[in-house]
Amino acid sequence: DIQMTQSPSSLSASVGDRVTITCRASQGISNYLAWYQQKPGKVPKLLIYAASTLQSGVPSRFSGSGSGTDFTLTISSLQPEDVATYYCQKYNSALRIFTFGPGTKVDIK
């Protein structure tokens, strides 16, 4: 079973900072990787799918990259409304298995 890890588990950054979150799969998953944002008390929201495709309506300061086992989510200029926990999720199109990473909590310094 493919496991997903994320680092860091939490971070604190200033408004305007560039923030990078890493997600690693225990085996190669091609580009079958999605990123979600979950604000406190809210429903998760899809940010990026297929590792780097921005979901419609998501601000362009969010971007994703990677393939195989190593992936990153980047917020180019952190905004106060970006305070949230971010999760990666691998999805296997053939087997329909969708494991989530443990999450990265982002706060404003």
Place this chain on the structure above:
Amino acid sequence: EVQLVQSGAEVKKPGESLKISCKGSGYSFTSYWIGWVRQMPGKGLEWMGIIYPGDSDTRYSPSFQGQVTISADKSISTAYLQWSSLKASDTAMYYCARSYGGYDYWGQGTLVTVSS
């Protein structure tokens, strides 16, 4: 407008059964997989399983296989998540979500509380 509307919060006792629902609208319900996600209090997202309402093909996470049953009634565009015997550890928020390159639309969540 695509919408997934889940059934309301539930308070149950250990050992009781429960079936919660997720009704889709605004799209072809039979053409997209619907997944279920658990979030225990203060914890992360856990993938439980997924169903294709068109033919009821269902897959489960190994962690939830045998613990829950996922089903769908395509005639009323509704997916279900059910338990035959709840435990206190089933206390959580449960989300349904449509699968299309990731989970693009989510239900509002159903809070299940299991307490004696």
